Amino acid sequence: MNLTEELLAFVRKQYDVTPDRPWKRYPENQVLRHKDTGKWFGLIMPVRKEVFGLDGDGYVPVLNVKCDPMMAGGLRTNPGIYPAYHMNHADWLSLLLDGTVPMEMVLNLLDSSYELTASKALKQQLRGPRDWLIPANPKYYDIIHAFDENNVIDWKQSSDIQVGDTVYMYVAAPVSAILYKTKALEVRIPSKEDYGLNVRWLMKLQLLHRYDSGDFPMSVLRDYGVLSVRGPRSMPKSLVEDLNR
Numbered sequence: 001m002n003l004t005e006e007l008l009a010f011v012r013k014q015y016d017v018t019p020d021r022p023w024k025r026y027p028e029n030q031v032l033r034h035k036d037t038g039k040w041f042g043l044i045m046p047v048r049k050e051v052f053g054l055d056g057d058g059y060v061p062v063l064n065v066k067c068d069p070m071m072a073g074g075l076r077t078n079p080g081i082y083p084a085y086h087m088n089h090a091d092w093l094s095l096l097l098d099g100t101v102p103m104e105m106v107l108n109l110l111d112s113s114y115e116l117t118a119s120k121a122l123k124q125q126l127r128g129p130r131d132w133l134i135p136a137n138p139k140y141y142d143i144i145h146a147f148d149e150n151n152v153i154d155w156k157q158s159s160d161i162q163v164g165d166t167v168y169m170y171v172a173a174p175v176s177a178i179l180y181k182t183k184a185l186e187v188r189i190p191s192k193e194d195y196g197l198n199v200r201w202l203m204k205l206q207l208l209h210r211y212d213s214g215d216f217p218m219s220v221l222r223d224y225g226v227l228s229v230r231g232p233r234s235m236p237k238s239l240v241e242d243l244n245r
Contacts, residue, residue: 003061003097003098003099003103003106004044004061004097006103007044007063007097007103007106007107007110008030008044010107010110011032011042011110014111015032015035015114016035017032017033017034017035019031019032019044020033026045028045028046029043029044029045030043030044030045031043032044034114034117034118034119034122036119036121036122037118037119039117039118039119040066040117041065041066041110041113041114041116041117041118042063042064042065042110042113042114043063043064043087044061044062044063044064044097045061045062045064045085046059046060046061046062047059047060047062047085047094048060051085052082052094052096060096060097060098061096061097061098062085062094062095062096062097063094063095063097063106063110064084064085064086064087064092064093064094064095065092065093065095065109065110065112065113066091066092066093066112066113066116066117067091067092067093067109067112067113067116068091068112068116068233068234069090069091070231070233071233072090072091072093074225074227074228075093075109075225075227076093077227078101078105078225079100079101080095080096080098080100080101081093081094081095081096081101082094082096093109095109104238105225105236108225108236108237108238111237112234129164129165129166130160130161130162130165130166130234131165131166131167131168131234131235131240132158132161132165132166132167132168132232132233132234132235133167133168133170133178133226133229133232133233133234133235134155134158134167134168134169134170134229134231134232134233135169135170135171135172135229135230135231136169136170136171136172137172138171138172138174138175139172143169143171143179143180144171144179147180147207147210151206151207152185152204152205152206152207153204153205153207154189154202154203154204154205155202155203155204155205156199156201156202156203157187157188157189157200157201157202157203158203158231158232161184161187161203161232162184162187163184163185163186163187164183164184165183165184166181166182166183166184166208166240167181167182167183167184167205168180168181168182168235168243169181169182169205170221170229172229175213176217176218177211177213177214177215177216177217177218178211178215178216178221178243179210179211179213180207180209180210180211181207181208181209181210181211181243182205182206182207182208183205183206183208184203184204184205185203185204185205185206186203186204187201187203187204188201188203189201189202189203189204190202211243216239216243221239224236224238224239226239
C-alpha cells in the first residue's frame, strides 16, 4: 500500500468519506468533501516536481489541506510542506505524499483541516475537550513561584479555551520548555485588576502535573512540528500522547 492508498483508507475509516473525481480531464485528482456541506477538507493530486523545486522529471503526489494561518508559516519550514498549489497560500498547504512528510503529521494536519472546514453544527459535535499550548513569559509573571504557592492560578484568557480543556504551559527563555499541565476550571472571568498588559478576561487554571525542564524543551518540540510558541495553539496528537505518558 502506497502513502496515497494509506491516506484514503484513513479517510474512509475516520470520516466515512469516499473521495470524488469532479474533473473528467483530471481523473487522478480526488476531492475530500464533508458529507453535510460538500465543503472541501482535502485535495489529492499529482503535481510536477519542478513546481516545488524538486529534482527530476515527472510528478509527485500531493495532499492539499486547510491550515490555521497562524501556524502555516511555521509548518512551511518543514521539508515537504509548501504553500498550496492552486489554492489560497495564506491558509492552505501542500503536503508531499512521498514519505518526506511523516504520515503522522499528514494525518494530524488532515484532521485539523477537517475540523477547520466543518459546519458550525459539526464543529460543536467535534469540539469536546481540547489540548492547548500557551506561552508564559517569566519576565512578566513569575509562573514558577505562583504554582509553588497555589495549585490554582488566574491567567489571561486565551483564544477559544473552554472549561475542561487541558492547557500546557510553555515557559519562555531562559527555560524554553513545557513545564506545566493544567486544566481550565473557569473561563471568561472579568478582570478587576490592572495588570499593565491589557488583560480584560481571566481564566482559572488548576495544576495537574509538573515537567522537568529537560523533558520537553523547544529542541524536542520541533520534532513534533512545534517551531515556536508565540500565542495559544492547538497540540499535535503525538505530543499530547507523549506528555501524558
